[in-house]
Amino acid sequence: MKQTVMVAGGAGYIGSHMVQQLLDEDYDVVVADNLSTGHQKAINPAARFYEGDTRDKQFLQQVFQKEDITAVIHMDAFSIVPESVKDPLKYFDNNVIGMIALLEAMRDQDIKYLIFSSTAAAFGNPQKTPIPDDAPKDPINPYGDSKLMMEKIMKWVDQAYGIKYVALRYFNAAGAMADGSMGEDHTPETHxxxxxxxxxxxxxxxxxxxxxxxxxxxxxxxxDYVHILDLAKAHILALKYLIAGNPSDIFNLGSxxxxxxxxxxxxxxxxxxxxxxxxxxxxxxxxxxxxxxxxxxxxxxxxxxxxxxxxxxxxxxxxxxxxxxxxxxxx
Ligand code: UDP
Structure with missing residues (x-):
């Protein structure tokens, strides 16, 4: 039987390519997205789309009760560095509060696997380059700090409730589907x-x-610019890794x-x-x-x-x- 995977933020740039990749690899796909920055048109209609906010636990509970979800891929954080510097509370609210609501709903529904889009911004100004996974973390902007907090929350939640996670620290996601059918569309565009x-x-x-x-x-x-489809593939590998019974972990993804x-x-x-x-x-x-x-x-x-x-x-x-x-x- 096909495994059902929910992509939170599946209407976004990375999320929509993730959805496509999952469908191509024969997963059953559910998308949750509040369309605050994403595009409904970017979601392959073969995925079942639920419009709502990850901070809304009731919304998540409804989706989880309706769908038999094996794993969640969390890609719906805000991610614009200068905006996070100007409005940090917006970032901590959406990103950190959203993570807490998602984990509560996963715990209540006994969903055991979470793949999380983290970021190179968790490192701040690195002491050495290329940056290894275990380099010191000292973010220099609220965006990076919000993601680091989300990583830490997942660690304790794994210990307490057994929700296994892989956090993938992306460097710079770039590129589009080779045939030009899907790509990056942000308003405003900052990348x-x-x-x-x-x-x-x-x-x-x-x-x-x-x-x-x-x-x-x-x-x-x-x-360090990484192609969006290579990023998406890493999530599927991470999913297989967790389902095979491996421990939670955090990996850098860059070229x-x-x-x-x-x-x-x-x-x-x-x-x-x-x-x-x-x-x-x-x-x-x-x-x-x-x-x-x-x-x-x-x-x-x-x-x-x-x-x-x-x-x-x-x-x-x-x-x-x-x-x-x-x-x-x-x-
Ligand atoms: N950048 C730039 N002009 C622009 C947009 C970005 O010089 O109009 C620079 C930015 O300062 C950074 C790099 O391009 O050094 C990559 O920025 P982007 O916003 O794409 O990704 P980030 O590294 O912030 O995640």
């Missing part, structure tokens, strides 16, 4: 690659590079290669053949210099093997999506 491509297609005149005085080779921030903002712009110029005007702007709040993952444990223990191993291919998928859907899911 680098979609903004670069907006500039390439002429929806904005100039890209702003937020600071060129960081402690990096070219002065711009270095990030282990860093690219600076300027290098991303160069890659996008090559992919698109467009000029992409760019100018240096002031630093953005909450940005660490360099975030690059050491993902060796995810590769070894989960058997994760990312398929997209170069930035050109990742940007190419995002560009295909952008050309087919210049206004995202509104097209």
């Amino acid at each position: 680098l690659i979609p903004i670069v491509l907006k500039t390439a297609i002429g929806q904005q005149a100039t890209l702003q590079i937020y600071g060129d005085d960081y402690n990096t080779p070219d002065g711009t921030n270095v990030r 282990s290669t860093g690219f600076s903002v300027k290098e991303i712009v160069e890659a996008a110029r090559k992919v698109t053949g467009k000029e992409i005007p760019a100018k240096i702007a002031p630093r953005r709040d909450g940005d660490p210099d360099i975030l690059v993952a050491d993902s060796s444990r995810a590769r070894k223990i989960l058997g994760w093997q990312p398929q997209y191993d170069n930035i050109h291919d990742i940007v190419q998928t995002a560009w295909t999506w952008k050309q087919k859907h210049p206004n995202g899911y509104n097209d």
Whole structure:
């Protein structure tokens, strides 16, 4: 019999690709999403969609009573670093309170497996790079701290009630379905690659590079970009790992290669053949210099093997999506 998996936040960028991947691997899929930032059109209609908020325990209980759910994939946290700096309570409310309600409802319904989207922002400014899974955690923004709190809550909840979890600390999720049928569509868009491509297609005149005085080779921030489908695959491996009876764990997910903002712009110029005007702007709040993952444990223990191993291919998928859907899911 097929296992039923609930994706909380399944209408979002990462969630919608997760739903697709689960369906492709023959899981039965339920989506819970309040559509505050996601798109109903992004959810494959083969998944059963419930509109509601993860902070609403009653809503979750109703879904859990109706559906025979084996595992939950939690992807519905807020995730914009500068917004979290300006409005931390919004982040602690949605992210931390949402996690508590979800775990209460899972405990009450005896749902034993949870895969959680965590983040590289949990590390803050790392002491060494690439960052191993067990590096010290010292977030420099409320977003990263909210996710670290969520990880800690899961740890104690596992000990007390036996809800097993895998937290996957993503570095920078990027790219789209290769055929351009699904992709990234945020309002407002704050992420680098979609903004670069907006500039390439002429929806904005100039890209702003937020600071060129960081402690990096070219002065711009270095990030580790991972393709969205590789991320989704890691969740399925994590699910299999837990269902096989393995203990809760936390893994970094990155390509282990860093690219600076300027290098991303160069890659996008090559992919698109467009000029992409760019100018240096002031630093953005909450940005660490360099975030690059050491993902060796995810590769070894989960058997994760990312398929997209170069930035050109990742940007190419995002560009295909952008050309087919210049206004995202509104097209
Ligand atoms: N960035 C930039 N201009 C933009 C958007 C982002 O220079 O218009 C930089 C940002 O400062 C960071 C990197 O691009 O160093 C990646 O930012 P993004 O928001 O995509 O992801 P984050 O690393 O914050 O999760």
